[in-house]
Amino acid sequence: MNTVKTVRELRAAVARARGEGKRIAFVPTMGNLHSGHVALITKAAQRADFVVASIFVNPLQFGAGEDLDKYPRTLAADQEKLLQAGCHLLFAPTVEEMYPDGMAGQTRVSVPQLSEGLCGASRPGHFEGVATVVSKLFNMVQPDLAIFGQKDFQQLAVIRALVHDLNMPIQIIGEPTVRAADGLALSSRNGFLSEEQRATAPVVYRTLSTIAEAIKQGERDYPALIDGQIKQLEAAGLRADYLEIRHAVTLRPATPEDRDLVILVASFLGTTRLIDNLHLNLDGHA
Ligand code: PAF
Numbered sequence: 001m002n003t004v005k006t007v008r009e010l011r012a013a014v015a016r017a018r019g020e021g022k023r024i025a026f027v028p029t030m031g032n033l034h035s036g037h038v039a040l041i042t043k044a045a046q047r048a049d050f051v052v053a054s055i056f057v058n059p060l061q062f063g064a065g066e067d068l069d070k071y072p073r074t075l076a077a078d079q080e081k082l083l084q085a086g087c088h089l090l091f092a093p094t095v096e097e098m099y100p101d102g103m104a105g106q107t108r109v110s111v112p113q114l115s116e117g118l119c120g121a122s123r124p125g126h127f128e129g130v131a132t133v134v135s136k137l138f139n140m141v142q143p144d145l146a147i148f149g150q151k152d153f154q155q156l157a158v159i160r161a162l163v164h165d166l167n168m169p170i171q172i173i174g175e176p177t178v179r180a181a182d183g184l185a186l187s188s189r190n191g192f193l194s195e196e197q198r199a200t201a202p203v204v205y206r207t208l209s210t211i212a213e214a215i216k217q218g219e220r221d222y223p224a225l226i227d228g229q230i231k232q233l234e235a236a237g238l239r240a241d242y243l244e245i246r247h248a249v250t251l252r253p254a255t256p257e258d259r260d261l262v263i264l265v266a267s268f269l270g271t272t273r274l275i276d277n278l279h280l281n282l283d284g285h286a
Contacts, residue, residue, distance in 0.1 A: 001079070001082060001083045001087050001088055001089065001090060002088070002089050002090070003079060003089075003090040003091075003092055004089065004090070004091055004092075005091075005092055005093055005094065005097065006093065006097055007093070007097060007140050010052075010089070010091045010140055010141065011140065013089050014050075014052065014089070014141055014142065017049070017050040017088070017089075022048070022049035022050040023047075023048040023049050023050070023144050023145075024048055024049075024050050024052060024141065024142070024143040024144050024145075025044035025045075025047055025048030025050070025051050025052070025143055025144065025145050025146070025147065026044070026051075026052045026053075026054070026137070026138070026141045026143035026145070026146045026147075026170075027040045027041055027044050027051070027052070027053045027054075027087075027146070027147050027148075028053075028054045028056075028133075028134060028137050028146070028148075029053060029054065029055055030055065030056065030057045030058065030071065030188070031055035031056075031057065031072070031073060031074060031075065031078050031092075031188075032071070032072040032073070032074050032078065032188040032191070033074075033077075033078045033081045033082070034178075034186045034187075034188065035178050035186055036149055036151065036177065036178035036185075036186040036187075037081070037149075038081055038084075038085045039175055039178050040147045040148070040149060040175050041053060041082060041085035041086060041087050042085050042086060043147055043173065043175055044086075044087075044145075044147050045085065045086030045087075047145060047147075047173070048143075048144065048145060050088050050089070051086060051087045051088050051089070052087075052088065052089045052090075052091060052141050052143065053082050053087045053089070053090050053091070054090070054091040054092070054093075054137055054141075055075065055078055055090065055091075055092045056091075056092070056093055056098060056133070056137075057071050057073065058098070058129060058130070058133040059095060059099075059103065059129075060099075060103055060106070060125075060128075060129035060132055060133055061125075061126050061127075061128075061129030061130045061133065062126075062129070063123055063124060063125060063126065066123070067189070067192075070192075071188070072188060072191060075092060078090075091137075091140070091141070098133070098136065106132065107132075108128050108131075108132050109128070109131040109132045109134075109135045109162060109166075110127075110128045110131060111127060111131050111158045111161045111162050111165070114127075114154070114157050114158050114161050114251055115127035115128065115131070115154075115158055117251070118154050118242055118244065118246075118251070118264055118266070119154050119155075119266060119275065120154070121242070122241050122242070122266065127154070127155070127158050130155055130158065130159075131158055131159070131162050134159055134162070135162060135166070135168075138163075138168055138170055143170055144169075144170065144171065145170060145171040145172070145173060146159075146170055146171070146172055146173070147173045147174075147175055148172065148173070148174055148175070149174070149175055149177060149178075150174045150175060150176055150177050150277070150279070151177040151185050151186075151187065151275070151276065151277070152275070153262055153264060153277040153279075154251065154264070156172070156174045157249075157251055159172055160172050177276070177277075179205065180202075182202040183202045183205035183206060183209070184198075184201045184202045184204070184205060185204075185205065185274075185275075185276045187274065187275075189272055189273065189274065190272075190274075192271070192272040193269060193270075193272055194270070197269045197270055197272070200236055200237055200238070200269060201269055201274060203232070203233065203236040203238065204233070204238070204265055204267060204274050204276050205276055205278075207229050207232060207233055207243070207265060208263050208265060208276060208277065208278040209278065210229060210232075211225055211226070211229055211245070211263050211278075212263060212278050212280045215245075215261065215280060215282070216280070216282070220256035222245045222254060222256070225245075226243050226244065226245065229243060230243050233265075233267055237269070238267040238268060238269050239267060239268040240265070240266075240267045241266035241267055241268060241273065242264070242265065242266050243263075243264075243265045243267070244263070244264050244265075245261055245262075245263050246261070246262050246263075246264060247260060247261065247262075248260040248261055248262040248279055248280075248281070259281065259282040259283050260281050260282075260283070260285070261279075261280045261281070261282070262277050262278070262279050262280070263277060263278045263280065264276075264277040265277065
C-alpha cells in the first residue's frame with residue numbers, strides 16, 4: 001500500500017490504476033481506524049479492483065469548542081490496518097494541501113433540509129463542512145463507488161443527496177454499523193470514555209432497541225415513547241442531545257403511518273458525544 005500526501009501524487013496513482021482498467025472504490029475517513037472502518041475497506045476490496053482510503057481530520061466540520069485538537073491521530077497504526085484490510089492507496093493530506101488558500105474563502109457545498117435538525121441543529125455548519133470536504137475528495141479521487149458507515153446516518157443521507165443533486169457519477173454504499181459485543185457502536189470517540197463510562201455506554205443502543213421493539217409491538221404514541229426513553233437515558237447518567245423517530249429516507253419526523261423508520265440518538269456521557277441509530281422497516285425491507 002502506498003501513502004501519498006499531495007493531490008498531484010493521488011491523481012497520478014489513481015490514473016495509473018484507471019489506465020489498467022481498474023474499478024476504483026473510495027473510503028474517506030478521519031483516521032483512528034477501528035473494526036468499523038476495516039469492514040468498509042473489506043467491502044470496498046470486494047466491490048472494486050483498486051481501493052483508495054483517505055485520512056484527513058477536517059477542520060471545516062468541527063465547530064468552536066468541539067474536539068478537533070484532541071481528535072486522535074494514529075497514522076502508523078491506521079496504515080497497518082488499511083494494508084491488512086486490502087487498501088491499495090492511502091491519501092493523507094495536510095490541512096494546507098486540502099485548503100491551500102485557507103478555509104475562510106473556501107467554496108462550500110451545502111445540502112439544505114437534510115442537514116437541518118438532529119446533528120445539524122447541535123453542530124451548526126458541521127454538514128456543510130462534511131459535504132464540502134467529501135465533494136473535494138470525490139473530485140480528487142473520482143471513484144466509481146464510495147463506502148460510508150451507516151452509524152452516521154444523517155451524514156450518509158447528506159452525501160447521497162449531494163451526489164444525486166450535483167450529478168456525480170459515484171455509487172454510494174452504506175455499510176451496517178459494527179458493534180461491540182455489548183451493543184455499543186464502534187466509534188473513534190469511544191476512546192475518550194473512562195472505564196466507568198464505557199460500562200454505561202451500551203444503554204444508548206439498548207434505548208434504540210427498546211423503542212424499536214415497542215414500535216414493532218404496535219406502539220404509535222411516539223412522543224410518549226421518546227419521553228420515557230429520554231428519562232431512562234438520563235437515569236443512567238447520560239444527557240440526551242436528541243432522541244427522535246424519523247422517516248428513514250426523508251429524515252422528516254415520523255408519523256404513525258410511516259413504515260420505513262429510523263430511530264436516532266445523540267447523547268453526552270461526560271463530555272463525549274455518542275451517536276447511534278437503528279433502522280426499522282415495518283414491512284421487513286432492509
Ligand atoms: O465520517 C467521517 O469520518 C467524516 O465525516 C468524513 C466522511 C471522512 C468527512 O470528513
